Amino acid sequence: MKYVALVFALFAGLCSAQESGSFQPSTTNVWAAEYPRVDTAGRVEIRIKAPDATKVKVNFWSGPKIDMVKQADGFWTVTTPALVPGFHYYTVIVDGAEVSDPNTQAYFGGGKPASAVEVPEPGSTYYSIQNVPHGQVREVWYNSKVTGSWRHALVYLPPDYDKDTKTRYPVLYLQHGAGEDETGWVRQGHANVILDNLLAARNCKPMIVVMAYGYAARAGEAPVDLFAKGFGSPEMMKAMQDMAVVFEDDVTQALIPFIDSTYRTLSDRDHRAMAGLSMGGMQTFQITLNHLDLFSYIGGFSGAAGVLSKFDVKTAHNGVFADPAAFAKKVHLLWFGVGTKEPEWMRAGIVRLHTSLDEAKIQHVFYESPGTDHEWQTWRRDLNDFAPRLFK
Amino acid sequence: MKYVALVFALFAGLCSAQESGSFQPSTTNVWAAEYPRVDTAGRVEIRIKAPDATKVKVNFWSGPKIDMVKQADGFWTVTTPALVPGFHYYTVIVDGAEVSDPNTQAYFGGGKPASAVEVPEPGSTYYSIQNVPHGQVREVWYNSKVTGSWRHALVYLPPDYDKDTKTRYPVLYLQHGAGEDETGWVRQGHANVILDNLLAARNCKPMIVVMAYGYAARAGEAPVDLFAKGFGSPEMMKAMQDMAVVFEDDVTQALIPFIDSTYRTLSDRDHRAMAGLSMGGMQTFQITLNHLDLFSYIGGFSGAAGVLSKFDVKTAHNGVFADPAAFAKKVHLLWFGVGTKEPEWMRAGIVRLHTSLDEAKIQHVFYESPGTDHEWQTWRRDLNDFAPRLFK
Numbered sequence: 216m217k218y219v220a221l222v223f224a225l226f227a228g229l230c231s232a233q234e235s236g237s238f239q240p241s242t243t244n245v246w247a248a249e250y251p252r253v254d255t256a257g258r259v260e261i262r263i264k265a266p267d268a269t270k271v272k273v274n275f276w277s278g279p280k281i282d283m284v285k286q287a288d289g290f291w292t293v294t295t296p297a298l299v300p301g302f303h304y305y306t307v308i309v310d311g312a313e314v315s316d317p318n319t320q321a322y323f324g325g326g327k328p329a330s331a332v333e334v335p336e337p338g339s340t341y342y343s344i345q346n347v348p349h350g351q352v353r354e355v356w357y358n359s360k361v362t363g364s365w366r367h368a369l370v371y372l373p374p375d376y377d378k379d380t381k382t383r384y385p386v387l388y389l390q391h392g393a394g395e396d397e398t399g400w401v402r403q404g405h406a407n408v409i410l411d412n413l414l415a416a417r418n419c420k421p422m423i424v425v426m427a428y429g430y431a432a433r434a435g436e437a438p439v440d441l442f443a444k445g446f447g448s449p450e451m452m453k454a455m456q457d458m459a460v461v462f463e464d465d466v467t468q469a470l471i472p473f474i475d476s477t478y479r480t481l482s483d484r485d486h487r488a489m490a491g492l493s494m495g496g497m498q499t500f501q502i503t504l505n506h507l508d509l510f511s512y513i514g515g516f517s518g519a520a521g522v523l524s525k526f527d528v529k530t531a532h533n534g535v536f537a538d539p540a541a542f543a544k545k546v547h548l549l550w551f552g553v554g555t556k557e558p559e560w561m562r563a564g565i566v567r568l569h570t571s572l573d574e575a576k577i578q579h580v581f582y583e584s585p586g587t588d589h590e591w592q593t594w595r596r597d598l599n600d601f602a603p604r605l606f607k
Numbered sequence: 608m609k610y611v612a613l614v615f616a617l618f619a620g621l622c623s624a625q626e627s628g629s630f631q632p633s634t635t636n637v638w639a640a641e642y643p644r645v646d647t648a649g650r651v652e653i654r655i656k657a658p659d660a661t662k663v664k665v666n667f668w669s670g671p672k673i674d675m676v677k678q679a680d681g682f683w684t685v686t687t688p689a690l691v692p693g694f695h696y697y698t699v700i701v702d703g704a705e706v707s708d709p710n711t712q713a714y715f716g717g718g719k720p721a722s723a724v725e726v727p728e729p730g731s732t733y734y735s736i737q738n739v740p741h742g743q744v745r746e747v748w749y750n751s752k753v754t755g756s757w758r759h760a761l762v763y764l765p766p767d768y769d770k771d772t773k774t775r776y777p778v779l780y781l782q783h784g785a786g787e788d789e790t791g792w793v794r795q796g797h798a799n800v801i802l803d804n805l806l807a808a809r810n811c812k813p814m815i816v817v818m819a820y821g822y823a824a825r826a827g828e829a830p831v832d833l834f835a836k837g838f839g840s841p842e843m844m845k846a847m848q849d850m851a852v853v854f855e856d857d858v859t860q861a862l863i864p865f866i867d868s869t870y871r872t873l874s875d876r877d878h879r880a881m882a883g884l885s886m887g888g889m890q891t892f893q894i895t896l897n898h899l900d901l902f903s904y905i906g907g908f909s910g911a912a913g914v915l916s917k918f919d920v921k922t923a924h925n926g927v928f929a930d931p932a933a934f935a936k937k938v939h940l941l942w943f944g945v946g947t948k949e950p951e952w953m954r955a956g957i958v959r960l961h962t963s964l965d966e967a968k969i970q971h972v973f974y975e976s977p978g979t980d981h982e983w984q985t986w987r988r989d990l991n992d993f994a995p996r997l998f999k
Contacts, residue, residue, distance in 0.1 A: 246822045247832035265704035312657035314706035321713035321720030328713030328720050344757050354744040365736050430638045440639035
């Protein structure tokens, strides 16, 4: 963390020296698109065509929401203030219609295909593809009796999986956040690249990573729109928690048996981990703490038990934290993290959980990502810190 | 084809008997989205929020382009006439801004993430997921010296690939069209599902299918925007052909060696096929006919040699068609297809190719997809007819 902070300080120093001529197309752009583009200070130029619109705004979900300016050619443009390094979702609001910018690839977030820019982090190589052995990500469809449907998941297999055909591997279940989907950890998070790079540096064990679709409705029931009453509303929190119960059944009754019968896994609890971001963290705590017969490593990235509601260490999750010695024997790793720039309620909830568990003498790791918000740069760092602690 | 035509006739009969209460959310929708929705007649209802817009149109690329109507709640709605079964791209034009509808998943087409609806084809099961053994689709990144970059491809492996660890498989290289990308054949086309179903019915050989990214610029050169001068413009055709030359080097010098060293392939020409749709068909003819040392099966789906320009059988592709006996000895299958409702210039070009080759006594298969346009339903049928003819 000190190293990261130092890089940030250097970076801030660089910014002021930058000139405006250094804008480059974002790595998230579609083929040959020149906009959006990003300079080394982290400023972003956006340009979209909307010749007959009267008002166009750009809406960075964890950043500036600013009016764009109409040019004579029918395009609207804007340059943002400097954004912190990392992946930033945004939409464009054209006369009240919130839509994505056709110049970037679509990244599923906010319950829809969204736009994004990538602001490079100077000196950072851990989430960019390197000339090291690469694992492969597989698309699978599994049949779930819980939901009565075929469900899509992505599965990362380590580089030697095809070669070492006798080796069995531990498994990390890794979940996306509310509004995202099973593609987020690869496309936004670069989880496969992070694992490849950790492995090449011998900083983690080879493992299988399963990224599932975190929405679920019971067979015959209609899907519930989490965002119908607004993002962050009490109705959304309730719907998320109801859905987590269905997802718990899907994971334990359909997904885990499918993975264990399809891949060469080590299928005991000592070799199964789960982690997730935001809503995925909430799901992780619920699923793992209800099934300590199945899991022994637990990670919450900007989301965990007790973030949304008051957390009583003695009674939470059926009293699983009441006996620290028994808990430490069962759970090999309890990990949670939060970005220092996340919304206060989120940060406060995670810090409160950390403090409560400290007081209750429950061993855990608490990680703070310097300078980052409730966004993917936080979660990339989380994974990079979390994965090396697994299956030791 | 007669069977298909019969189904169509029945379907047309059904349409007139339909009532309007039968609309269902499109299978392309995001979680819990009720719109767009489709009735059994193939009509589509679209609804998007644009409270401050003055004009909103829906734009089906191979279908209706119609004004939407503003409702009191700030949403705009429209119901289209009946569309033929299949996958239909569309965008929405909000005060001149052509954008995607946030209610559907994004499908890469037209050089950007686009929206789409799926109109079910009555009685058709070949492209929908069935309870049969499933192959897995793998994401790979290969390093290309031709482009000086890491390139993403998808690779379908047949269901028994992991089990029969001594078996080697033939390979089909399968390309997307202009404006699409390497994800198209799985997400829009359901190529993996089509192969699974053919295999389960013992209608094709187990094979590996490689779906690569068909855009390429030489290392150090800037990517060329195919659509800068408009879709279908002479500049686009020229840019596409220039790009095909770079892609040819990428396929033959980087992709094929990567696939053959990564998977258990049969790596001789007798076990390598290539096919592609539209631009991918043009690329296929160029690459395979320039490299008959590498390929022996060739498919053009609504795109092939001679579609764009006059085709002289004696001289085209360095005279490869000049000697029918020599050609038949080399090429085990030459296949091309077109939909009966495709734009006249496209259809005429493919029919002319068919006629020229017939006159020159070059053996080939010519397939017409009844009632379908330059769209994915044509290409799903193409693959379903083409794949069973491979590697016999």
